[in-house]
Amino acid sequence: MMDLQELRKEIDLIDSKMVELYEKRMKISEEVANYKISTGKPVFDKERECAKIEQVKSLAKTEFTKHGVEELFTQIMAMSRKLQYQLLNQNGVQDKNSFHLVHSIKEKEKAKVIFQGVPGAHSQRAMTEFFGEDIDNSYVDTFKDAMEAIKNKKADYAVLPIENSSAGIVNTSYDLLVEYDNYIVGEHILKIEQALLGTMDATISDIKTVFSHPQGLMQSAKFLESFREWKQISMQNTATSAKKVKDDMDKTQAAIASVEAAKIYGLKVLQEAINFSESNSTRFIIVSHEALFTEDSNKISIYFEVPHESGSLYNALSHFIYNGINMTKIESRPLEARPWESRFFVDFEGNLLDSAVKNALMGLRAETIDLKIIGNYKKYED
Known part of the structure; x- marks a missing residue:
């Protein structure tokens, strides 16, 4: 029987060969990317990848190794795709979005802001802290009314609560971000004392x-x-x-x-102060019908769906890891027409002008369902 050191040497030798072969495979992936750039073919070919997985699994001799080979090659092909997205971006094939770069979202003259509730609402206080006391404002009965107002250009911005540090997310606000073609352009965090x-x-x-x-x-x-x-x-x-x-x-x-x-x-x-958490705070979003962002925007919000199958969410989120992007939040909301399936909302750090963000969004758009960028804005800093 070989001793432990000899066994480790054998593993090291195998690992070095695997790295060498992996690098060789990725070099060929670059050639594949160049071909797809010249022909306009999509990076992600699900049928081809499924067939490839079945092929390599058939080479394994036990069920245990079949499962391991499937995991290994799923990751190898995912890394190959990420490299190809990166090369496509470098060659000017970029993710399309409707966002417009502006100097400041507060620069619009005579801007009108709407909040839900009545005078004295927390949303009103968040609005005045963000825009200033002199802002032209009005209020409506419901969150939906606020979204309708900016959709119909009766107001430029709406202020809506989206989550509380003690009680969690405001479901209605998340759902309305899907229902309406409106965008987050800012945020404000307000300490709440009930x-x-x-x-x-x-x-x-x-x-x-x-x-x-x-x-x-x-x-x-x-x-x-x-x-x-x-x-x-x-x-x-x-x-x-x-x-x-x-x-x-x-x-x-x-x-x-x-x-x-x-x-x-x-x-x-x-x-006074009947809320159970002394640090009780609510995050409010500033919403516009225009897709605006600034050069100092450093937070992005998106939503997407994924196929209801093993590993699909993991594969989607791996685009953040590969591109060195810090994901700060993930939430899910149920899909009305598909019981027990979800739409995922993700916040992450970055700007739409960043190369890493462009790479990640290109991969996500190709490998998820119904992806939408719902905002690129400056995160709140106290």
């Missing part, structure tokens, strides 16, 4: 019903556990909840909203 608001003659012991946006209720869940007898009713907005309590003038009703909303609607703050 308060319990009631009429001036109310005390906490009077409360029987509490109103708020679903996110407001979730962010205050630990506080509400102490009052399980209270009926919780979801509203379209936290400030709308405050307005309802003011309009109804019923001391058994309370709203979960901001202290600013209490001042606007003449309500009493029954208890």
